[in-house]
Amino acid sequence: MTTTITVNGEPRDIDADPGTPLLYALRNDLGLLGARFGCGVGVCGACMVHVDGTPVPSCDTPLWSLRGKSVVTVEGLSPHPVQEAFLDGQAAQCGYCVTGIVMTAAALLERDAEPSREAVMSALDRHLCRCGAQQRMVEAVLQAGRRDSDSDSDSDSDSDSDRSSGTGTEA
């Protein structure tokens, strides 16, 4: 059965059981491998995407629930000031948790351009990082917030442009 959802600004047809979690469709049908599997039950945050601007774990979001909604993945978000701040601060070790955290941080900055440290920590509290890189990540998000409001640029929302990059085939 085909479900049509909007991913990174484009309507995409996905031929799968409507109960299939979005994460599998992204990774295997659409070749968008930036959202990652960690737990499969919505508690680690590795698979975070935006659904209508809100961070949502894609591993427990069924396709049928996304009809008429707009999904943005890290490929659609990149490059984002939060990512640059993560690289500037080397805010990762293995990096597996990072794309999910970037999605939540980007949504936070959209709501609150210059969040407090407490606001960043509470937004990221639904994410797990086993490598212990949390401190650098919080710093990076604060940095991205400051940088964003300094540059007083036009909107940084890229949700309407399709910038998805890799298709993920590698030999």
Add this chain to the structure above:
Amino acid sequence: MAALPKDLAANPILSRWITVHRDGTVDLRVGKVELGQGILTALAQIAADELGVGLASVRMRAAGPDGPDEGVTAGSMSVTDAGAAVRVAAANVRALFAGRPFAEHADEVDLDVPADPDVPLNAAGALVGRDVPRLDLPDKVYGRPRYLQDMRLPGQLFGRVIRPPSRGAALVSVDYPTDLTVVRDGSFLGVIGPDEAVVVRAAEALRAASVWREHDSLPDENDLGKFLRDGPHEILAVADDGETPPPDDATLTAIYSRPFLAHASIAPSCGIARWTADDHVEVWSHSQGVYPLGRAIAGALGLDPGNVEVRHVEGAGCYGHNAADDAAFDAVLLARAVPGVPVQVLWSRQDELSWAPFASAMTADVIATLGADGRISSWRYDVFSQGHLARPGYAGVPGLLAATTLAAPADYPAAVDPSAASGHGTMRNAVPGYDVPRRRITGHRLLETPIRSSAMRALGAFLNVFAIESFLDEAAERAGRDALAYRLEHLTDPRGRRVLETAAEAAGWGRSLPEGTGLGIGYARYKGRGGYCAVVARVAADADVRVERLTIAVDVGRVINPDGVRNQIEGGAVQATSWTVRERVRFDRRQVTSVDWLSYPILRFSEVPSVDVTLVESPGDPSAGAGEAAQGPTAAAVGNAVAAAIGVRVRDLPITTDAVVAAIDRMA
């Protein structure tokens, strides 16, 4: 004539390590693998400096059959071993080009020659010692496919394994009709298909439709001390000064323990395999050692080791011997059913938390005497543990989980311990770095390991340092001394003194603190010969126990990438804080019951301490690893800070709020 560095001596031909291309770029192949610790970047820095090229000219190639065999990436030895080898190999290549440009002469200079140990090294590098950004992070931060979990080979199928419901369970029957390929060999059960989500559902259906014969095989989780002490044991006598304690001195005793701990990597383990002929298989794995894994797979299946080609692809953070090798072997077994087709196996979160090897529970008894001057006058230490080494191929058996469940099952003997030369396992850091006389230090390694255990960061050092450093505080208190001053009285090693003094100073040691807040200190030199690390923890204890800050000083000799060292220390300390205050593998008499992030909680963003790291420079000393230096000192510092904050000592990890409340109740 100088000797070649160990890894280069084992793989002396330069072309194993280095290829120079006609465009002037250089491929560097190493046997050490990226585990999230930044090793490839550090090695690229070393190579670029010795080759006299920029970092952009060096391409790091993942470990595989074309590169050198450097064993496993473990024990914080990568910078020491691979760094030394890469440096000399690169210097050799530069010497062979003798000033001629790489690009023009790439074809003429023959690198199929053995390395010369006496090659002059380049003293003044531009990159070593600098904060070079990690080469692998842009892909990871921008979400480009880079992990093994992201790999999609042409025609690749997805596989899942249905693990038994409990240890030692035997598959009696399974009845589930499906179009997918079901693989069964004894009690090994798996399913393969083209659509991952469908395969996951089918695996669940197969699980529900399978009947197993089960039995109890696990020890009592609520009495691990008894389990660890009951034996039989191997006795590990590492120090005995042969003198009895002075009879008139005061005796002080204490018992410390930690539970089983899980690696709990954020990604479940993954493996990919493709059989290219009846007797030849290609494997992609995030294993710590591609050659040892290949030999173990060959051993398990009776193949020629040269016919098992294992290539490393990065996975999520690896903190020791986790399930990476097991997942690779799962893929090998499943892919055998579909010759020529690659199969990717991904473990579930539940399997990752229950079937991967754990870090062993441990308990330690300290009995010491204090002289009239308050100094330690004798030291007796006994530590009890399962072994810390069950890597693939150890003890002459495959050491691969699925091999034990096949119709012709492989044995899975108890975990052993690494040799003294490799820094011990149970006994790692069991000998205090202090000047204490009349020592008797003995390990008791269980000969049976009903709970699968193997290497996890710091091995026995985590509990040994926690025990020794907690005890030092208890002894200082008895002697009426300040904990820092008491340590310095027992420590002559100047590098050790320097990290202690540096951390204490940076943390404001000795200044007054609010009610309910305490500072605690912990110190060790990892393995007694690696990096020096001192940690001061600041803990606030009111309604709950919070580790607010860790102030750390480290000396890891010659530093290749200062920010990389800081990052490793920060991460190690945060992870160790999580072990110290949260983590405990739970099980009943049959199976592990801590199978998800709710039953095996780790520290969250709002709970992690801020970490401040000072690098104490020691450029003339050889490089030591940083990934495992902070764990033991962190646990000790936290325990000591809790005691300082509320006057109660918790000797059994984890120091949860409940454990602190229970300790207060016992005192009252």
